Amino acid sequence: MTTPAADHIYATGLRNQWHPVVPSHFVAPGAMRKVTVLGEQWLLFRRSDSTLSMLADRCPHRGAPLSLGKHLGDRVACWYHGVEVRTDGTVSSVPGLPGCNLEGKKLVRSLPVREVGGAVLAYFGDEQHPDPAPLTLPEPLTDPGTDAILCYAEWNGPWRYAVENLLDPMHGAFLHHESHTMYDGDTTAKFRIRETGRGYFFEKTDQRGVNFDWVELCRTGVDWVDLSIPYPPSAGPGGPFGIVGMVCPVDESRTGVFFWRYRNVQGWQRDSWRFLYRTLIEKRHWEVLEQDRVMLEAMPADADQHENLYQHDLGVVRLRRLYRTEAEAQAAALAQTR
Amino acid sequence: MSTDWPYLDVHQSRTHEPTPYEYQLASTLEEVFTKDGHELTDVVSGLNTRQVHAPDGSPWTEESFRAEIHRLGA
Numbered sequence: 531m532t533t534p535a536a537d538h539i540y541a542t543g544l545r546n547q548w549h550p551v552v553p554s555h556f557v558a559p560g561a562m563r564k565v566t567v568l569g570e571q572w573l574l575f576r577r578s579d580s581t582l583s584m585l586a587d588r589c590p591h592r593g594a595p596l597s598l599g600k601h602l603g604d605r606v607a608c609w610y611h612g613v614e615v616r617t618d619g620t621v622s623s624v625p626g627l628p629g630c631n632l633e634g635k636k637l638v639r640s641l642p643v644r645e646v647g648g649a650v651l652a653y654f655g656d657e658q659h660p661d662p663a664p665l666t667l668p669e670p671l672t673d674p675g676t677d678a679i680l681c682y683a684e685w686n687g688p689w690r691y692a693v694e695n696l697l698d699p700m701h702g703a704f705l706h707h708e709s710h711t712m713y714d715g716d717t718t719a720k721f722r723i724r725e726t727g728r729g730y731f732f733e734k735t736d737q738r739g740v741n742f743d744w745v746e747l748c749r750t751g752v753d754w755v756d757l758s759i760p761y762p763p764s765a766g767p768g769g770p771f772g773i774v775g776m777v778c779p780v781d782e783s784r785t786g787v788f789f790w791r792y793r794n795v796q797g798w799q800r801d802s803w804r805f806l807y808r809t810l811i812e813k814r815h816w817e818v819l820e821q822d823r824v825m826l827e828a829m830p831a832d833a834d835q836h837e838n839l840y841q842h843d844l845g846v847v848r849l850r851r852l853y854r855t856e857a858e859a860q861a862a863a864l865a866q867t868r
Numbered sequence: 869m870s871t872d873w874p875y876l877d878v879h880q881s882r883t884h885e886p887t888p889y890e891y892q893l894a895s896t897l898e899e900v901f902t903k904d905g906h907e908l909t910d911v912v913s914g915l916n917t918r919q920v921h922a923p924d925g926s927p928w929t930e931e932s933f934r935a936e937i938h939r940l941g942a
Contacts, residue, residue: 684873812880
């Protein structure tokens with residue numbers, strides 16, 4: 531049975547886990563930035579020593595957005611009445627009424643944050659789960675022998691469609707046929723699901739290392755996918771490049787996508803790849819990503835309500851069942867406590 | 869930093885628009901990797917054969933290529 535609460539969670543992103551927010555460089559030292567995540571308004575606040583905080587973008591006094599206020603180094607002053615809030619969410623001062631009982635109270639929600647591979651991750655717990663879930667980072671972002679370069683983009687479409695696109699490797703042979711990396715391989719395939727301790731592989735049974743032939747969904751406190759795509763010889767030594775993909779549910783109809791392109795290269799091989807990437811390859815990768823964006827943004831809002839799926843969609847079906855079940859469980863658990 | 873939606877920036881890894889020298893070196897490297905091979909000796913001889921030299925005009929050595937590609941790709 532679905533409820534409006536479960537529908538809302540399914541549409542705006544699962545709670546009680548970590549999600550990527552924006553690239554780290556979007557918030558410079560001493561700056562702040564308004565962001566929307568899971569359909570809610572937040573304020574990223576960075577002190578001059580680079581320490582990052584994430585606060586609900588809502589003054590505890592009258593609800594004005596703190597993001598319109600003033601950065602005071604270790605706190606933000608609301609523009610409306612000057613109420614000052616520290617980065618842990620505590621009201622430090624009510625200038626209009628010194629000694630007011632708001633002072634000293636933690637009235638603004640603040641989220642645990644981590645910065646990983648050039649991106650901000652935050653933990654979005656519901657009221658029953660305020661403490662952050664254990665987070666295991668993707669190995670390609672922590673392994674010293676692997677070099678990863680982040681690409682971030684914002685798409686007008688539901689977050690689920692962006693994840694489903696990644697659990698659908700077969701689109702590579704068609705949508706990306708005119709590309710520098712996915713032009714090759716068979717246009718027919720059989721797929722299987724292979725369970726892992728942290729998610730599942732969805733992979734071709736009859737081709738590997740030619741196109742976008744497999745993907746692993748990993749649920750390690752944050753949801754991410756791992757996949758590998760062959761490079762042409764022009765990209766130099768190091769073999770295929772991998773992608774760690776994450777998705778930020780911005781709201782019901784907008785999505786931030788995070789793609790770390792990674793390669794197991796070191797020394798001059800690493801330097802060569804990075805140089806070629808910046809100079810020539812990044813633009814080609816971008817053109818491939820744009821093909822995905824154009825397709826997903828053109829999908830009708832009810833695309834997943836009127837389908838005729840076939841064997842290649844097993845990975846998508848499983849993903850939906852997993853997310854749907856979890857959204858319903860989260861909604862049911864919250865309903866019991868209210 | 870613009871906060872306009874959507875953020876769609878082709879180049880996110882660059883610190884500057886590549887110079888003509890950098891573009892030429894990159895495209896020649898791609899040709900060398902495609903036609904000559906992936907070893908460092910292939911790269912040095914491939915660039916020198918094509919007269920695409922170091923910025924000071926001298927032929928590449930393994931040491932000078934390592935140093936320059938590190939400067940460009942670090």
